[in-house]
Amino acid sequence: MTEHRSLLLRSLVDRGFMHQCTDLEGLDKLALAGPVTGYIGFDATGDSLHVGSLVQIMLLRRMQLAGHRPLVLLGGGTTKIGDPSGKDESRKLLSDEDIARNIAGIRRIFDRYLTFGDGPSDAVMMNNADWLDGLAYIPFLRDYGQHFTLNRMLTFDSVKLRLEREQPLTFLEFNYMILQAYDFLELARRADCRLQLGGSDQWGNIVNGVELNRRVDGREAFGFTSPLITTSSGAKMGKTAAGAVWLNEERLPHFEFWQYWRNTEDGDVGRFLRLFTDLPLDQVARLEALGGAEINEAKKVLATEVTALCRGRAAAEEAAETARRVFEEGGSGEALPTIEIAAAELAQGVPVAELFVRAGLAASNGEAKRLIKGGGARLNDKPVDSEQRIVKSDDLDAHGAIKLSAGRKRHALVRVG
């Protein structure tokens, strides 16, 4: 592969964002010529995004940092269909109100990563419901349907895999590909968008959009995909005990977000630093080179940098400090997830198991008791010896808090409130 001259491609390739590109040379030239508008579509199936979408978000950030214009396309229209890529089952259909609420939540996340505005490299956000909702079926089929053949559509993984596994694929979902291709065409026309980026599972959808642009408008458009990010041991990113690792703080406290990154596997540290932080590559190389237990220092940097981007510098520093106190001094810290309990209730006494459930450290009473039986539960750093233990006001420590721990890594504070 030849050297890329544009800052954009060098940055994307060097930092590990590239999986496939429809035309590297061409894209390189385009990027050298001036600001390029590139978009990524995000579904509005939930009111927050999780770590699984972070590569895509960072992809847009890298674009902006390289002087180009990122375009966030919210799938207000396509969400009503559901992308069949990588899934065996149809999504349940969402109502318009649900989708509107989800879009509002997602919008806030992007403000952290991108600068929106009217300048040449300012990010913009669009919603494909604006053009999809009003589509007239017959004109649409006549104008665009003729550019797609079933023969070709059936060869795309999103469709092929589903059929091979003998899983149902509805006509509704089958159309997703066409609509996403049409999105690209609309964005090219409306916002001079020439590039679509996405995860590697989007390749088929993206290629269709590139081809539609060429066939309908004779426009040269580009597609670029990022690799599917898994951990070294092969697991998909973004799941923990508590569920998904959400980017929204309402869904996941800063401390737990920081902890997620702190617990990165050794082999992933360098790759994640390149993908998920803005640290210069030479600094990443130094951190990555740390051996043995020293790699932990690199993990702390990773955690703090990623958290700073997503949640703000102050939140990141506080989480780091709390972690230091909890893990290196065996104490507790302000930023641990905290629940409140009424003074009167505590005076009366509360069963430990119930407290663990309320603190979110166990999903049910039974689970909390099993945790205790297994020796994994601690109260103020002392093992809970009995499932029947009652927690009372005496258990408050000098700072007026009770520290609950499930295993060595999950902690929570109970305060009187």
Add this chain to the structure above:
RNA sequence: GGAGGGGUGGCCGAGCGGUCAAUGGCAGCAGACUGUAAAUCUGCCGACGGAAGUCUACGUAGGUUCAAAUCCUACCCCCUCCA
């Protein structure tokens, strides 16, 4: 429309009248070992209850039986082949 196969716990997948809260695998949680890592080993892994036990669960609704995930009926959904 016809014929055949199938719908089981977060997922995959056994069970095919009682011993089934349901084998096994994956995922998850905890313990040991470590470096808040990985790998490995051990235990746990529906809810409520101190326990005995009670409840909820095998597509949906009924039925047969002392007893049903397992049999019958109807319905819904999926797959394959035929028209």
